[in-house]
Amino acid sequence: MENILKVEGLTKWFGKTQAINDLSFRIERGQVVGILGPNGSGKTTTLSIILGLKYPSSGTYRWFNDSSTKKINKRIGSLIEVPFFYPYLTLTQNLEIVTKARGSGFNQISAALDTVGLLSREKSKFYALSLGMKQRLAIASALLGNTEVLVLDEPTNGLDPEGIADVRNIIKMQSQLGKTIILASHILDEVEKVCTHTVILKNGNIISKGNVAQLLSKKQMISISASNMNGLLELLQNFVGVEILEKSEESVTVSIKEDISSATLNEELVKQGVVPSSITLHKASLETEFLELIKHNQPKNH
Amino acid sequence: MLKALLNIERIKTLHSPTFRAIIILHAALFLLVSLIGANLHLNIQGITIEKLFQFPHIWNTIAWIASWFNLILGVLAIMLVTNEFQYRTFRKQLIDGLSRNQLLYGKLLVFITISAYAMLLVLICGIIIGVVKSNGNGLANITQGLEFVPILFLQTFGYLMLALLFGALFQNTALSIVAYILYFFPIEPIIRTIIPEIAAQYMPVKVIANLTPMPDFAGILMGDMIQINSGANNLSGLITANQSTPIFITALIAFAYCILLALGSKAIFHKKNF
Numbered sequence: 375m376e377n378i379l380k381v382e383g384l385t386k387w388f389g390k391t392q393a394i395n396d397l398s399f400r401i402e403r404g405q406v407v408g409i410l411g412p413n414g415s416g417k418t419t420t421l422s423i424i425l426g427l428k429y430p431s432s433g434t435y436r437w438f439n440d441s442s443t444k445k446i447n448k449r450i451g452s453l454i455e456v457p458f459f460y461p462y463l464t465l466t467q468n469l470e471i472v473t474k475a476r477g478s479g480f481n482q483i484s485a486a487l488d489t490v491g492l493l494s495r496e497k498s499k500f501y502a503l504s505l506g507m508k509q510r511l512a513i514a515s516a517l518l519g520n521t522e523v524l525v526l527d528e529p530t531n532g533l534d535p536e537g538i539a540d541v542r543n544i545i546k547m548q549s550q551l552g553k554t555i556i557l558a559s560h561i562l563d564e565v566e567k568v569c570t571h572t573v574i575l576k577n578g579n580i581i582s583k584g585n586v587a588q589l590l591s592k593k594q595m596i597s598i599s600a601s602n603m604n605g606l607l608e609l610l611q612n613f614v615g616v617e618i619l620e621k622s623e624e625s626v627t628v629s630i631k632e633d634i635s636s637a638t639l640n641e642e643l644v645k646q647g648v649v650p651s652s653i654t655l656h657k658a659s660l661e662t663e664f665l666e667l668i669k670h671n672q673p674k675n676h
Numbered sequence: 677m678l679k680a681l682l683n684i685e686r687i688k689t690l691h692s693p694t695f696r697a698i699i700i701l702h703a704a705l706f707l708l709v710s711l712i713g714a715n716l717h718l719n720i721q722g723i724t725i726e727k728l729f730q731f732p733h734i735w736n737t738i739a740w741i742a743s744w745f746n747l748i749l750g751v752l753a754i755m756l757v758t759n760e761f762q763y764r765t766f767r768k769q770l771i772d773g774l775s776r777n778q779l780l781y782g783k784l785l786v787f788i789t790i791s792a793y794a795m796l797l798v799l800i801c802g803i804i805i806g807v808v809k810s811n812g813n814g815l816a817n818i819t820q821g822l823e824f825v826p827i828l829f830l831q832t833f834g835y836l837m838l839a840l841l842f843g844a845l846f847q848n849t850a851l852s853i854v855a856y857i858l859y860f861f862p863i864e865p866i867i868r869t870i871i872p873e874i875a876a877q878y879m880p881v882k883v884i885a886n887l888t889p890m891p892d893f894a895g896i897l898m899g900d901m902i903q904i905n906s907g908a909n910n911l912s913g914l915i916t917a918n919q920s921t922p923i924f925i926t927a928l929i930a931f932a933y934c935i936l937l938a939l940g941s942k943a944i945f946h947k948k949n950f
Binding site for chain 2: 422425426427428429447448450452454458459460461462463467470471472474475476477515519
């Protein structure tokens with residue numbers, strides 16, 4: 375597949391603080407990549423560098439296999455952090471500036487505003503919009519022009535549940551149109567619903583990267599109940615490949631490695647004298663996996 | 677791309693309430709002072725100042741009056757630049773595909789337009805007041821001293837370029853305005869007292885301010901105006917009343933300063949993390 379973005383050894387220092395450290399990853403055409411990480415993990419810094427807003431301290435990035443950075447941004451629609459527009463201009467005037475900068479047609483503005491549900495407010499001044507509407511306008515701005523890539527940093531910030539669902543649909547629609555999407559978000563449920571790949575950051579380092587389906591298939595989650603809960607807990611604590619995630623008086627939730635099946639676990643528990651009264655298999659979620667990675671993983675060198 | 681930059685700047689500048697308010701304030705103050713000055717009937721021992729508002733002296737007089745208000749345009753320029761940092765719209769336009777150079781060129785286009793506006797205002801005002809006050813006399817001299825009009829353009833542009841540098845450097849509106857005004861009075865005047873006089877007369881504000889010198893009241897009123905005595909319409913021969921450097925040379929140095937200030941701003945734009 376065609377490389378859309380290749381990042382190699384990207385490092386950024388702000389004074390004595392290292393924001394990102396030796397990041398390397400590749401994004402291919404058509405992928406929807408979620409960049410995840412807790413606050414301060416380096417997501418926005420990474421996106422700012424690859425969009426040319428900040429200079430890296432070291433390392434390189436290359437868009438579209440092209441070493442020249444000129445005119446690259448015209449092929450990329452972006453929303454970084456909060457929406458930045460002229461407060462005294464109307465929505466149409468603000469988007470007109472974007473179309474002039476991109477060299478795209480003025481006639482796309484109405485369609486973009488319609489896509490994000492703001493067409494009826496086209497004559498409103500930017501300052502008169504709610505936070506959610508401003509966010510929608512920023513998404514409309516990213517959709518303008520003949521962009522091949524969308525870079526969205528926290529696109530659901532300030533949106534109500536309906537707005538979040540709308541953004542998810544927009545992302546899916548754009549992905550179906552063949553656009554490559556890079557999405558940084560805290561809302562892992564959203565990322566799981568739309569992303570094909572993830573890059574997970576912690577303290578400026580990559581701690582995991584790859585296909586979402588593969589990441590989630592590595593582990594399974596099981597809730598187990600038994601009449602002898604103390605015995606069950608003791609056995610599970612000593613079981614290799616099993617990690618206790620949550621325990622209550624009625625049940626214990628564990629994650630088990632992909633090479634252990636729930637049947638094997640049941641068999642072993644019975645052999646050891648604890649008969650489970652119920653075993654419930656849960657689908658692993660990106661949120662659980664993410665939290666576990668953040669909790670346990672030390673940065674990996676890639 | 678020049679057309680696109682012009683359109684971008686037209687949309688964001690012409691709709692800016694700050695821009696509208698300051699331009700109206702500038703025009704109103706300039707017109708008010710010019711009209712009051714033109715209608716003053718001071719008569720001291722038979723000498724009146726009316727001659728200052730007749731051709732050909734009107735051009736020096738009105739350019740000098742206009743130069744008082746260049747600082748207002750400088751403050752406007754700072755606000756136009758720092759607002760972009762405050763709204764983070766420079767960042768947005770970089771994301772949208774403009775280059776750092778294009779951000780700067782956009783502002784240069786705005787500043788050229790503002791300087792042209794100042795020049796046009798002086799030209800129109802000068803013609804109207806000159807025609808009214810000359811009463812048909814001296815209309816033959818209408819073009820004499822007209823050089824002060826394009827020189828005012830250069831001076832205004834110089835003020836705006838200095839404002840651009842301060843705005844890009846500090847990015848904060850209040851800080852930039854304070855630093856800009858402090859540089860005019862008293863930072864550069866103090867520096868000029870410290871350094872040798874030969875160097876002091878080539879300091880940027882000194883050079884730019886000297887482009888529109890105070891009219892030689894005494895010389896004009898006593899029929900001894902230096903410009904007339906030099907007998908020349910050509911710019912190189914024109915020597916202003918309170919400086920010894922020919923104005924053509926001063927204009928060249930001011931132009932060189934404009935280029936230096938643009939390069940300084942360009943370096944800041946290129947070095948900055950947006």
